[in-house]
Amino acid sequence: MIAKVNISDRRFALAKGAGSDAVHRDPVYSYAVTQLTDEHHTTSSGLAFTVGAGNELVCGAAKFYADTLVGRNVDELMADFGSWFKNAANEQQFRWLGPHKGIVHLGLASVTNACFDLWAKQKQVPLWKLLIDLSPEEIVNTLDLSYLEDVLTREEAIDILQQQQATKNERTKILTEGYPGYDTSVGWFNYNNEQVRENCKKAIDAGFNAMKLKVGATDAARDIERANIVREVAGGDRKVMLDANQQWTLPQAIAICQQLQQMNPYWIEEPTHPDDILAHQTLAKQIAPLKLALGEHVPNRILFKNYLQTGCASFMQVDAVRVGGVSEFITVSLLCKKFGVPVVPHVGDMGQLHQHLVLFNHIAMGHEALFLEHIPHLKPYFKQPVKIENGVYVTPLEAGSSCDLVPA
Known part of the structure; x- marks a missing residue:
């Protein structure tokens, strides 16, 4: 069960010239960090990336989403994570600030990534192993495929993964x-x-x-x-x-x-x-x-x-x-x-x-x-x-x- 959430604003100065590009000339590499702690004191970390200013706004969005997870059983959450993700991304008022982009979507990324990290830590395996050991159906259960039905249905997604099983x-x-x-x-x-x-x-x-x-x-x-x-x-x-x-x-x-x-x-x-x-x-x-x-x-x-x-x-x-x-x-x-x-x-x-x-x-x-x-x-x-x-x-x-x- 997720017992506690913590959101932190972490920013890191870079050496002179590092990280610079044609548009972002003076970046400060930064993360909106979501930490989820279960009843056994296992704590996960999920990141969303920014280059400085506004990182605190992403942290605010992450807290909005993370607070809804307190009391949730992790296995039950992840067994149908796609439904939670879809509902969170389409929350009727918060969605107006996107939809599915910008500060609110970065906040959702931070929380989503913390959920997957906690799931792997509870299973005591690296995330890559957790994911490759899931069945095609279990993988697709973690996804929101809405607005993709014209090119990728649930059945097609499962089939794409199923086709790779023999040579995995x-x-x-x-x-x-x-x-x-x-x-x-x-x-x-x-x-x-x-x-x-x-x-x-x-x-x-x-x-x-x-x-x-x-x-x-x-x-x-x-x-x-x-x-x-x-x-x-x-x-x-x-x-x-x-x-x-x-x-x-x-x-x-x-x-x-x-x-x-x-x-x-x-x-x-x-x-x-x-x-x-x-x-x-x-x-x-x-x-x-x-x-x-x-x-x-x-x-x-x-x-x-x-x-x-x-x-x-x-x-x-x-x-x-x-x-x-x-x-x-x-x-x-x-x-x-x-x-x-x-x-x-x-x-x-x-x-x-x-x-x-x-x-x-x-x-x-x-x-x-x-x-x-x-x-x-x-x-x-x-x-x-x-x-x-x-x-x-x-x-x-x-x-x-x-x-x-x-x-x-």
């Missing part, structure tokens, strides 16, 4: 091999060219075979110069991704992406406004075969459905601390599986939670194990920080979702 064990080798990572920290926007060059060398020495550069400068020549530096250091065989963090208008994106094609980027990430689905569709056609990666700021499953319907995204970057938590993350992964689009999450959680979710995606859903973003800046603040060896995530074995923070 073949994919468990990823648990010993580890899940590949890619380095996002080589090229934060405020880093100068020499820092970018040195960081690329360090990433290669650390075993990474893929890395990402922030672009979106006022002068496109800066982007082109820096992209060529990364390609020069990385060589032709390693993957290099470019991330504009929504900075460009559509005409700008078309022009600049065409100039960037010559250095062979693996993808262009968030080229323009995340709500402008048709602009992304136009851009994808204009710059093909260059591929787009989208999803960091896509807030819910319905918008992901629309992006998938247009066919403009080659990679989906759904983030469980941005959408409505683990439940909606799995829903989006199922949508992506149906549409044949790989899931490569954005890691607002610094990879703590997502290292579990990508293992589930690969083993239980049959998604390709491409790689998972790695951002190291908050490692000292987690009780069980992610482990990277030779560019690969080491499988976490502790119970829960790895999201407990050290005390403030």
